[in-house]
Amino acid sequence: MAKKQSFADKANKKKHSETCPVCGTEIAHIKLMKAENRDGNWRFTNKPVGVCKCNEAEVYG
Numbered sequence: 214m215a216k217k218q219s220f221a222d223k224a225n226k227k228k229h230s231e232t233c234p235v236c237g238t239e240i241a242h243i244k245l246m247k248a249e250n251r252d253g254n255w256r257f258t259n260k261p262v263g264v265c266k267c268n269e270a271e272v273y274g
């Protein structure tokens with residue numbers, strides 16, 4: 214007999230989203246390309262960041 218999925222299991226399968234407790238907007242996870250100049254050499258780093266209203270101006274410049 215097939216085991217019935219619990220409601221919790223179904224809820225977990227739903228789109229994973231986080232909401233910022235400060236501003237209440239959904240946090241978008243993006244990869245931020247950052248350029249750093251070290252000793253005259255440009256290095257690019259790909260950093261995954263969560264963006265919400267609190268820091269979107271800062272992140273998107």
Ligand SMILES: [Zn+2]
Binds near residue numbers: 265267
């Ligand atoms: Zn926020």
